Amino acid sequence: MFLQVKEQSLCILWNLSVDEKLRARIANSELLPILIKFLEDDNVKVRESAGGVLANLALSQSNHKIMVEAGVIPNLAKILNTEVVESKVVRKEARNALLELTKDEYNRILVMEEGLVLVPLVGAAAYKSFRPALYSWPSLPDGTKIEQGSKGPSRYGASELLLGLNIRDRNLDLEEAKMNVVVGRTRQQFLARIGAIEMEDGNKSNSEEGTSSQGFTLLPWMDAIARLVLILELEDELAITRAAQSIADASFNEHMRFSFMQAGAIKHLIRLINHPSDAVRSAVILALYRLSISDGVCLKIEAEGVLYPLVYLLKQSESATSQGLIEMIVNMLSRILDPNKEMKSKFYDGPLNGSKKGMNTTAIPTSDGNETIAQESSSSTDGRELVEPTVLNRLVDILKKSDLDLQRKAASILEFIAASEPCVEQIISADIESGLEAVFQQKPLTEKGYGIDDEKPELQSLELEEAGQAVSAASRLLAKLLDYDLFRQSINSLHFTKLLRAALMSSIPLHNKDWVAACLVKLSSLSGPNLDLENPVNIEVTLYETIPRLIEQIKSSFSPEVQEAAVLELNRIISEGLVDSTQAVAAEGAIFPLVKVLETGTERAVEASLTILYNLSMNSENHAAIIAAGAVPVLRRIVLSERSSWMRALRLLRTLPT
Template identity: 55%
Template sequence: MGAVANSYCAPPSPCHPCYHHRLSLRHRANQPWAVTPAFARLRLGLVRPIARLFPVVCATGDGAAAESNPSSSSASPPDIERSSSSRSSSDGYVGLFVRMLGLDNDPLDREQAISTLWKYSEGGKECIDGIMQFPGCINLVVSLLKSESSCTCEAAAGLLRTVSAVSIYRNVVAESGAIEEISSLLCRPSLTSEVKEQSLCTLWNLSTDENLRVRIAKNYLLPMLVKFLGDEEIKVKEAAGGILANLALSPCIHSLLVEAGVIPKLADLLKNNSEDYKVIRKEAKTALLELSKDEYYRILIIEEGLVRVPVIGASAYKAFRSPTHSWPSLPDGMEIQRSSAPSRYGASELLLGLNIHEQSFNLEEAKINAIVGRSQQQFLARIGAIEVASVRKSQLESSQNQQYTLLSWIDGVARLVLILGLEDVSAITKSAHAIADASISEHMRISFKEAGALRRLVQLLQHNNEVIQEAVAHALERLSLSHIVLKAIEEEGALKHFKNILQEPNTSDVLLEKVVNTLSRIFEARNNIKMEFYDKVNDGSDHTNSDVAVDGSTEVPDPSSRSEVVEREMATDSSFISCLTEILRTSSPSLQVKVASILEYLVTRETNVAAVTAAGIELGLEAVLKKGCISGTPNDTDYQLEQNTVEIEEKGLAAAAASRLLAKLLDFDQFYEIIDTRHFTFLLRNILKSSVPLHTKDWVAACLVKLESKADKTSELEYPIKMEVTLHETIPRLVEEMSSSFSYQAREAAVKELNKIISRGVMECSKAVAAAGGIFPLVNLIEEARGEALEASLAILYNLSMDVENHSAIVAAGAVPALKRIVLIKGPQWTQALHILRTLPT
């Protein structure tokens, strides 16, 4: 349950001299008016008992406090009797003041009445009950919010604030139209900070009711609440932040809050370390933590420089052992030369971090931030200042319910890396998942690398707890999206651990998928390095003393490096190759794509082909290609078609990856001799004819052509397949270029190539163009093409017009007006256009 706004701020006491001074000022400023003797007697009869009963104003900090009895239990019996008699005498005047709120009374009388009732309501729940016993009282109070007097609006909003602090009266306040009237009041161009505070605190109290939050959020209040977060008055900021924190407790309102722009505003307030911002920081953190439960909104919060860190309890940090006698080092392992004995208290790293900006160190900003954050968090852990256990019971219960907190990215990254070094399984798991969630940008991934997260994550891959392994593999997978971090993961020796995990017989599917994804990225990056290096060598450039690195620099892989040794072990390990083959045969299409890319990299060396062939790679390729032959049926429902579209896309990508691997294996005779070329040709043909996406058919077509070229040498295949490639891959691809390309040159080249294919005289080619939807883009191209492109377009359209079934589509595409214009201007192609018009129905 969210917090309830308190009511510490009260108007001047009616018995106070300043109050009468303010009355005299109003008397001089407004129309002549004087307090009648009857009104004065009524007012004094109510106020004097209040002064005797409540010499100190009671604050209603929450619902329970507001509903509690304000009388002191230590009072003596005579005092109790005297208080009871005073309260009974004052209660008799409440009805009169409520009656004076009526619309038929003088505005200044109503102002005096509402101010007195507000003062009276701060006496506690019994006083509020005394006011609420009069039906329609709240409606009269709400009507006063329309007053042009700031004092009247303040008193009315203040009374609504104290009444709404009692849970049983919140619905009464809401049903009286208070939310709508307060919304209108807050829209006024000029309001005093007191009116804003009382109005917002009323909404703060009402927002604790889950049913009322939607009414508040769906009003036009959200933009105003965001604006009030930047108000000069701290109390107004706190009230606005409290409302937003309560609204964030309802997930259905999250989208409205984010669209209103609360995340940047709340993040700025949370990062403000001013002592005056203590309350607003708490409310901002509550709201942002609720929003961070959504994956997409969590990304927006991280982009504002905040990291979600798990709250694991102070006891978990007791296992932290800082290297107090070790000499400080940089996150990348660089040693610092010793100039004096290290501190026995382990403060050397802290002092280095605190003074790094004052020294002339030649360090990157990420390393500086990593040192500062790591030193600060380790120092806090050493002195036991992280998540201190000695807190009040209410705070302890709140921290147990709240499993995460938000820190600035420098401290958050360091804290997550520190938790990785603890012994608590749950803490390590939460930290690894938090690292994965925070790795949304290159900046954050590099920050985790510089903070020393990679070494600990790679070491945890060999942990005996599979839950930790899954979380760590997930973190490494997200971090490996950076080429620089990917190279660092490889240098930390992750390949060996990945190999061991894949060879484990009981590895879970989740862990298997994460490991395969990261491993495929490593091999793809290394393959790109080699290809880029060989391309530059073939260009004649001198790279003997340079390298081609994954981050764009030139770096040749060192064959003697540890990762190269592990790679050779992988390629020659029959059990590891067998594991990959089995995964290729039985896994999901998305995983098959990754495994195929790993095997493709391994077979770049001819020495590895024997081990891959011996592991039965043809069975895995056959299983993938058989899945690619399946397509949706016409009887599927819309939902099934949508599901089939996703599945077909994945199967098409898997078939393309398998075809690419098969094409590479066909270069080696030892593989070609053991496969059934007719069977693979049949599978590839079916994929080419299936409904898999067109962009996945490229490698299928290339592999078919390569099979045909190999078959020509041995005369094993007696039928050509190039025509099927043309019909099912080349023509649809050219039609797609004509219809979707933004470049006129690309469309012109596509129509010229398409004309060459159709000019061969094969009727199936024209049918393939029509079936691929080529008539409409062809007519559109006729309207803007010139020269050879126009001539090719007219030639294709003429061939299509020879089939009567295409006439309706040609006319519907608007070909007739376009052709008539060509004929009328007597251009070079007007005779071709005339022939087409004669074939079309008039």
């Protein structure tokens, strides 16, 4: 009797939840956690009704937040992930509820974290162009053939399906990821061969349509990855575009990116880079960029020959290549052409520094942490394509006109190219000097006190961070180019010295000034000692980079040795009587950490700290800060304990107004 009442009550609630106003009242009541609990009820009618109510509640976007906070996503995802045969109604309502929730980007990630992936419904008609190798036998992602039995494979892939589904039961030494690839691929290819690929998703009507559906379904990640890769093999442009976009969205963690690589998505994506459709190209490059976040996957993408098609697109005129596509290409190239790699191996066939790996080999990490040497595709560029005038001009134009993030990436690519001396002449011809000048003349660098009193400090802080990264990358590029006589003879050294000084004295983050200071010192040493006597370079580097860096080490270092070395170096700079050094030390907030060193530092650090504080105390304006930092009681303890530095402590104590 009670069971019947519960079923009837839920059915009434299911009907009432059709009304939008009533949905809000149900979601904000105590009924919501009860409905979620009913998803695990033993009675199938109860589960169906509870799922139906939750699916209706999800139709109102205002209910999404409270539903997610109540924990509805894991419970609904469990229904779709289970291997146990579940009621079709329950699965349908769970899928509908989750599909509504995934319209929010944050919720979409939560759903994917539960092992479900959004897959576009492209219509059964689109799969008619799928041409599997008939009578084929399954193989592993690396091309290894699975040993055949006595019977040959069937035309529709039934034997492959059975083999794939039972591969775990066979005595095969396979990695789990490769097993999953085989299982997922055989399932999806079998469904495609018999024309039932989307029937289980309620999309039968699409088999009679010539256009792709705009809907989505949710599949467990193993099947979803296999189906997305299968869609990439179709001819329908919209289907391919949507599949590539789904791959980009699903590549949110290391596991998913590695799984797409194992499933063979990379070779299909690279094949589609030069597709006639701009929408396809954009979606494909975005997917590759998201996949390349993983270092191992990025190496695999490079080994498959992605550089040539990317560079080819970059060479096209602006009318043929959209600005958004150019930005994604630059993003992709900056990740692949990392100047920290063995750069010159990209330009020459010979091994680098005695390495046995030639230009055409790449180390691909395996799941067990070892490396295997993979042969690069013959279509992979050796780097000379990047030195073409069209490509260099495009990169220099990005330095001149683009936003700060793209400037940083373009500078990184140019630094990679500049690793080869024969390329320097072409880089100079592309007017690299004007590109570097544009980066160093950004607004945050040329305006003193930029962002200090602004109404939107968060935005200004972000812009300063991005400007600092762009300037740091441009400084690395300039430092690399300064290694070559040809460039040194062509550059206006005085002008760039002034620009670098302005960058050094700007408000960009301290860690971005490292390369600016190094490049400035290098440029100054190459230009002669009497470049500008009024403002010597070494003084500015010390005041705006060295002193702030040493103070930061004193503040944040957990190593007594590092802290001691920083205090001793700071003491040396002040003791040499560098102009404005004591003012710079006080302005950078060094007094408080120096007083702390008196309590926790080594004996040598304490002596150096006392000397610095004494020099600072010569300016009465610093007395208040020294006292506020708690120096007086610390100094008295040092004097009373008669430590080796007690005389210095007493001398400092006498200068303070105590």
